[in-house]
């Protein structure tokens with residue numbers, strides 16, 4: 001029996017999996033560079049109070065899901081449950097907005113101690129974007145456009161849809177909350193345990209419930225949009241007009257509230273029907289006021305985070321992640337001396353950007369060829385005793401199209417340039 005096991009909700013990624021990750025990460029890097037966003041990296045561990053204050057004490061994330069423990073220095077620390085707050089902490093700490101607005105991205109593991117299920121883990125990865133110091137709604141439209149473009153690049157356009165809503169400003173939301181709570185109090189008998197708890201702590205989140213029995217009562221609830229002032233309404237209307245002009249289809253979901261306290265005005269989610277109740281692959285919104293709350297100037301902000309595990313699950317479900325190996329040469333050698341000579345040639349090939357796998361273990365040539373075929377490599381490079389003696393190299397096309405050639409070793413690069421094209 002294995003002595004050591006993964007902790008609940010944690011995952012290992014073996015090479016069959018990391019291949020998928022790298023494929024997607026490369027698309028992400030191209031994509032984010034094409035929008036000229038810059039990368040920021042912050043620690044995984046932060047002071048607990050940072051998240052408590054800004055994500056909100058009454059949210060699920062802070063209230064139930066954080067990995068919090070005491071550091072030896074007695075300070076309470078937490079593994080970050082999300083990326084926005086640490087990003088803003090860093091930006092404020094380094095007065096980074098002093099020189100003007102910034103467009104930033106981050107990527108890395110986040111930690112939430114929730115019940116693990118398909119698409120829900122305790123360590124998961126987010127790719128996030130934060131546009132800081134822009135008051136919108138044009139930048140809100142751009143970051144939604146960015147997502148829309150990314151789905152195209154990943155081949156997911158037909159399988160995700162955009163839901164948007166507005167949360168208005170703080171005062172409008174407070175006023176609305178009172179009306180919502182009054183309505184829900186009247187229907188208290190119909191609420192479930194989770195909602196009863198939220199009634200006193202985070203009533204808006206009740207609207208986000210996944211319990212099918214609560215759908216009707218939530219649909220009938222007063223709508224936040226009806227409590228908005230002119231300014232908030234016009235911000236939202238302009239955003240919708242811009243999305244229309246950019247030809248980005250969206251649904252208005254009046255019940256979309258998001259789980260974290262810091263959002264206001266624009267909120268949005270990209271969802272898919274392919275992943276059951278873990279259907280949100282990307283979520284974001286505007287958080288005016290948060291930078292100030294963290295001690296910075298009064299700069300606005302808007303951003304989103306993409307759940308990498310869910311993107312990968314979705315792409316697997318759709319069959320978009322089937323790759324062959326991309327090894328160019330598999331090195332086969334007949335003796336230790338031959339192997340050392342082959343390693344020199346392999347180094348030259350690698351410096352010319354070929355991918356070369358060297359066989360070790362001194363097996364028979366026939367066995368090595370079997371392994372070469374199974375590896376998915378395109379060509380075998382063979383150094384036997386006769387090659388060693390004559391300063392030659394034999395190349396064999398493992399897909400049998402070009403046969404086999406033995407050439408002078410000094411001609412290797414010239415020969416390959418012609419032979420491989």
Ligand code: ATP
Nearest residue numbers: 119120121124259280281282283305306307309310
């Ligand atoms: P959900 O309603 O699914 O719990 P959330 O509102 O808690 O999502 P956010 O905090 O907005 O999620 O995080 C942004 C994205 O990160 C989510 O849309 C999802 O794709 C991903 N995500 C969040 N929590 C997890 C998790 N535990 N495991 C895997 N991915 C997650």
Ligand code: MG
Nearest residue numbers: 060061114259
């Ligand atoms: Mg959650």
